Amino acid sequence: MKKWKAVLIVVAAVISMIVNIGFSVYYVFQYSSRIVRRVVSDMRDFDDETEIIDDGEPFYEEETQEEKFQRIDREMEAIADYLYADGRLAGIEASEGIDTTFTPMMDAKGWPYAVVYREETEFDGGVKGYRVQKITYDYMKNYEGQDEFVYEEEYCDENGNVVMDTQILGFFLVDHDTLKVIDEHTTQWH
Numbered sequence: 001m002k003k004w005k006a007v008l009i010v011v012a013a014v015i016s017m018i019v020n021i022g023f024s025v026y027y028v029f030q031y032s033s034r035i036v037r038r039v040v041s042d043m044r045d046f047d048d049e050t051e052i053i054d055d056g057e058p059f060y061e062e063e064t065q066e067e068k069f070q071r072i073d074r075e076m077e078a079i080a081d082y083l084y085a086d087g088r089l090a091g092i093e094a095s096e097g098i099d100t101t102f103t104p105m106m107d108a109k110g111w112p113y114a115v116v117y118r119e120e121t122e123f124d125g126g127v128k129g130y131r132v133q134k135i136t137y138d139y140m141k142n143y144e145g146q147d148e149f150v151y152e153e154e155y156c157d158e159n160g161n162v163v164m165d166t167q168i169l170g171f172f173l174v175d176h177d178t179l180k181v182i183d184e185h186t187t188q189w190h
């Protein structure tokens with residue numbers, strides 16, 4: 001009787017191994033065939049795209065997120081240089097006591113902005129704080145070959161809390177390639 005139990009256990013183990021190997025081979029085959037179908041499908045799509053791309057227009061690779069942020073930083077610096085030239089900072093008299101250090105930063109949502117001017121001040125009621133002018137990337141707009149930036153002034157207490165409404169001082173477009181700054185001569189959202 002013991003021999004039969006041992007034989008049944010061995011037969012059950014062999015059948016279990018065969019079934020497991022069979023399922024493994026089946027899933028590997030299914031997965032491999034899906035990959036082959038996707039590759040073939042992508043190759044067909046790629047062939048269609050090459051016909052469209054090869055129409056004489058230049059082909060540009062998509063920029064990575066890091067490259068995009070580096071480009072935006074260069075564009076904000078171009079606006080800062082534009083504003084620093086010939087005293088174009090809004091309402092600021094040139095003097096040695098003001099901080100006009102270009103400081104690129106990120107907001108809480110991860111979008112870049114740059115502080116171009118910061119001055120300690122005292123608001124009504126004796127509240128001490130800062131008057132800060134900054135350039136903010138307008139990620140909601142998509143201009144061909146240009147980015148739009150908002151030039152604005154914030155009024156914050158010493159802890160960074162806003163104490164007055166932010167004032168829009170202007171809008172600028174910057175060409176991606178040449179970094180040419182174009183003043184849009186408006187303080188209205190558009």
